[in-house]
Amino acid sequence: MDRSGRVFDELLVLHVQNGDRRALERLASRWHPRLLRSARRFTGDDELAREAVQETWLGIVAGLKKLGDPAKFPAWAFTILRRRCADRIRAHAVHRPRSDELTEANAPVISPRGEDQAAIAEAFGRLPDDQRIAATLYFVERLKLDEIAAATGVPLGTVKSRIFTARKTLKTLLEGED
The missing domain is CATH 1.10.10.10 (Winged helix-like DNA-binding domain superfamily/Winged helix DNA-binding domain)
Structure with a gap:
């Protein structure tokens, strides 16, 4: 992301910390696609990725006021995402087919x-x-x-x-x- 995008995100974080709901909506619209794309890569599963990103946003909203330096938002958000992805993978590990059980019907789909x-x-x-x-x-x-x-x-x-x-x-x- 370019420098101006980072500065804009920092400004949005500051506004969110001051209670601006529209800034939160704007921050979410800018960051949701990035988080979802990364979650898909981390988990290798669309459903797990969506669940992890939803939980990530809950964590972001709950903790954003405590974020001391708005410039640290990207690393902080991806830390939350990584943890939520790991949680989702662990929670669904029992239900996932082993690699030798994959068939065309349940193989990962690449658009x-x-x-x-x-x-x-x-x-x-x-x-x-x-x-x-x-x-x-x-x-x-x-x-x-x-x-x-x-x-x-x-x-x-x-x-x-x-x-x-x-x-x-x-x-x-x-x-x-x-």
């Missing part, structure tokens, strides 16, 4: 947005969870490394390592050398 998009989505899906989350926040959401470290709760060096490894793995997978 037809082109062969490249499908290949990228599949490659992201093959990354280990920690790398997929870091790569999604970096490549898709354009968060800074320190924001990713804050959102994932790991040291900056670990974030760098995960992104480096994910980039290498994605390149290999997309070049067909798997």
